[in-house]
Amino acid sequence: MKKTITATLILISSCLLAQPVPDSPAYEHELQIGLAGVSSQSIYLGGKSQNRIFPAIDYQYKRFYFQAGDIGFNLIDSKDWEIDFGMGVNLVGDTDRGDSRLLKDLPNLSLPVSGFISAQYKSKMGLFKVKHDYEINNKHNGNSSSISYAAPIFKGQWLIMPKISYEHHSQEVVNYFYGVNTVDATLSLPAYQTGAVNNIQLSVLGLREINEKWSFVGNIQNEFYGDEISNSPIVEDDQRLSVFAGFLYKFF
Template identity: 20%
Template sequence: MLLCFPVQVTAAFNHKIMYRILFILIASLSILPSIGMAKQTCVPESQCIEMDNWDLGVAIGWGQKSNPLKDFNDIPLFFIPTIAYYGKNWFFDNGNLGYTLAEQESFTINLVTSYSLDRAYFYRWDPSNVFLERSSQMPTKTTTNLALTTEPEAEFNTLETRNFTMLGGAEAFIYTRLGIIRLAYTHDMFNVHQGSEAQIKWSNGWELDRFIFEFALIFDWKSQAVVDYYYGVRPSENAYWSEQYQAKSGWNKGAEITTRYVLTDNWDLLLAVRYTQIADEIAASPLLIQDYSRTYFIGAAYRF
């Protein structure tokens, strides 16, 4: 959680618009932690998802995700839906499908789908084009590679398309007294970039009267193929930098905190903050002007 054709191409045009709307909704879901996870302990228990029932919610407020790409807008956040369903084994959670292979008191193993968030940085049709004026760019990194000071300015022609794809793989949740550990590995399902991603995430939650606090540390690994597809430079974009920048795999590191204040059984006040330190291997791309992304959202959440 998170834009005058001939008659014969009208259907294709409508399909393209619907695809973009769907992608915006999926990207929006990623800003917030899901309301619940499959069969894991919730804080409080009222935040758990009841099995065999749809769990629907929406957060309305104001927030923004900074965009590390050169000459691209930051991404505003106003409307964030949450949609989930958990059956005996199959589940759907905020755009992702999963199947539980094994479940014990101390761990759960699932087959899952997921989606890369990297593509969301690239497209002008994001909500930022509708709801907010272009925000001021964040400062670039203060550290400078002196060996590159004589390199030509990284100016680009129109960027080629970075296509959306779904990833498929496995995840494991390990439940401990000190929190929940998630281990995941996924691979491109539709032969878009043929890359892989992995995640190590620790999260914990606390309840104090009407306040609910959730904290997480996240380590996201992206393979060389993923980094090259999204952050590499094509010859048509800039011939010089397409040769100079050689993509490598790397780890993004992040932290997020979500604070809820329970007003009623259905309404919460919500504050969510996330910081992502982009891997050096990705930040070295001339497409980027900063090596981090910051996200915040403040508003009210309603659970149906």
């Protein structure tokens, strides 16, 4: 069950705790700790929606940071550009396959750790970001790339940030999470191996500073999967909805 909680945390990491107000001042040390909850649907055959409550940690020391499961280093942070590299868990699928009883005989999956590099361009139109991940702990040896656009909107004490992402995952990534090997195939679960996939992700983030110490963050996200995933015999849906909410306390 611990692995399931970790997986759920990573699924929402790309759009939640690591979202500061654009152009906010950077201090030598920044630490926020809080409590968050997430509800995420499962696209796996017979999979259950996951509802979890977990501690949230966001820490930054100069150019180093630990945010939403990523350990990174900020190589460049200018008025227009931000370039980071680091490592984290790039989870395209659920390692527990939604705790589905129909898929319990398939081999266990592990959390793949990836190295990443990302570049973000900050403009008056919004935030443009590209990111590339490559798995480094020999779970599937695949890679993922994404390009996204987010438009920060300030309303009083609220920051509202709609975002659209286009994601590409290599065939190694897709087959690891959604494929069925020949040795594991049955009459009800035929063998399935496929190629790379392109997904689209839509989300809206809301951030509100309640006072100098407390802040609220919420996010609703829907991911639309390509045919290479939705055609898998262990998948029964072509999209997944996730809802997140949490409170953070700033220590310094």
